[in-house]
Amino acid sequence: MAETSRRALRLLSLLATARRWSLSELASRLDVSERTVRRDIETLRALDYPVTTVHGPAGGYSLGAGHALPPLLLDDEQALAITVALQTAPSSVFGLGEDAERALDALKRIMPARLRTAMESLNLTSLQNYWEFPADPIGSERLRAAGIAVRHRNVLIVDMVRADGTRPAPGEDDFSPARRIEPHHLVIWAGRWYLVAYDLADDDWRVRRLDRLHLHSPTGIPIQPRDLPGGDVARFVMTSHDRGDTPATWPCTGTARLNLPAETVARWAPGGSMVEHLGPDHCRLTIGAWSWAGVAGILATFDADMDQVTPTELVDACRRLVRRWHAVAAGPGSARP
Structure with a gap:
């Protein structure tokens, strides 16, 4: 019984290739007699697989459209x-x-x-x-x-x-x-x-x-x-800023007003952030990250002027990053905070 089931599944996989198979080709592929192939085809038909037969010299077997799966094999x-x-x-x-x-x-x-x-x-x-x-x-x-x-x-x-x-x-x-x-x-x-x-x-x-x-x-x-x-x-x-998004839950969450249109910021802002339209050239971005330096770093990626940065922890993180980047720009030997 197990061998019959395996052979029927292999036959089904051949028929599902969207080509027409002659009886002799299927028998050769499955290494069984043509009579066994006919019996396996009837088994598939009993399971509601629409195996069609085309008669004539160029005929053979193929699987019709809308092939049914065995009951409960794949539910909704x-x-x-x-x-x-x-x-x-x-x-x-x-x-x-x-x-x-x-x-x-x-x-x-x-x-x-x-x-x-x-x-x-x-x-x-x-x-x-x-x-x-x-x-x-x-x-x-x-x-x-x-x-x-x-x-x-x-x-x-x-x-x-x-x-x-x-x-x-x-x-x-x-x-x-x-x-x-x-x-x-x-x-x-x-x-x-x-x-x-x-x-x-x-x-x-x-x-x-x-x-x-x-x-x-x-x-x-x-x-x-x-x-x-x-x-x-x-x-x-x-580019729609009012998608109903609210900031995701992060250890640190901050906001800033950016000198960029809301549709521009909305396209590139992290998932879980919120963009508020303030005018044709300004918007407010609310974002979160694992650290205040992370929030400041994300704000910097927009490469735009900003103000109204809150809370104070985010402002402090921005100051620390400014000092660090100033030291990098000044070259080796510069004092570090």
């Missing part, structure tokens, strides 16, 4: 996990873009319709950020619901959620009524999930942290096609 949660892993791998491991795409396509070919729909509901955009400080893992149900709404182009009703996961109640300062949005793109960037949507209340495009949204039941209401400003979802997300 596993399909979701594989889809997310393959679509986000290129953002964390260099050089996997083409291979991950081919693997995802190959997997979809052997999916039954139900699982293939679950996988295709998550058409993600994965962007690279050089400062990866990921947020807490996103719930799979929330991710799936958002992906389905994007894929089917349906209006979503959402409530805003605090960083701790609670929803403000009516009468509280940060309470806002449920909002109707038109979801267009699901994006992962700097370890965080974002939903790019058109907010019907604001009559404008928004980028929302997915973990800061409570999604109501699907509405089934179709949305009207809209053109994303600039047409580039990657640039739109990276």
Whole structure:
């Protein structure tokens, strides 16, 4: 029985190569008789694999589209996990873009319709950020619901959620009524999930942290096609300063006003930082690090004038770095603090 199962799996792997095999070729590859191959093909068909037969001199066997997996071999949660892993791998491991795409396509070919729909509901955009400080893992149900709404182009009703996961109640300062949005793109960037949507209340495009949204039941209401400003979802997300981000928890957190536009700083700021728009040429950046010198060092990477630096520990760290860099510039033998 074990040998029969191994042979059937090997036969399946041959048929899944998207080419047509003659009976004699399959028998030769498997080192069995043609009668045994016919019996194994019937075994695969009994497991809902659509093995097709083409008669004639150029005929043979092939595996049809939408091949079904054996029951429970891959459930919805596993399909979701594989889809997310393959679509986000290129953002964390260099050089996997083409291979991950081919693997995802190959997997979809052997999916039954139900699982293939679950996988295709998550058409993600994965962007690279050089400062990866990921947020807490996103719930799979929330991710799936958002992906389905994007894929089917349906209006979503959402409530805003605090960083701790609670929803403000009516009468509280940060309470806002449920909002109707038109979801267009699901994006992962700097370890965080974002939903790019058109907010019907604001009559404008928004980028929302997915973990800061409570999604109501699907509405089934179709949305009207809209053109994303600039047409580039990657640039739109990276240059949007009001994505709903809040600073990650670090031992040291500081702020400074930079003489740079918010959209410029938002693109290069570390994940888990917060950028506040103050005008066309100024913004406030709030960032964290393991030390005050680390915060000061990150601020220096923007190579821009700054003021309103707080707290005093960060100001002191900036002074220490100034003295150290002054000593480096002065050359060997200079006094060190």
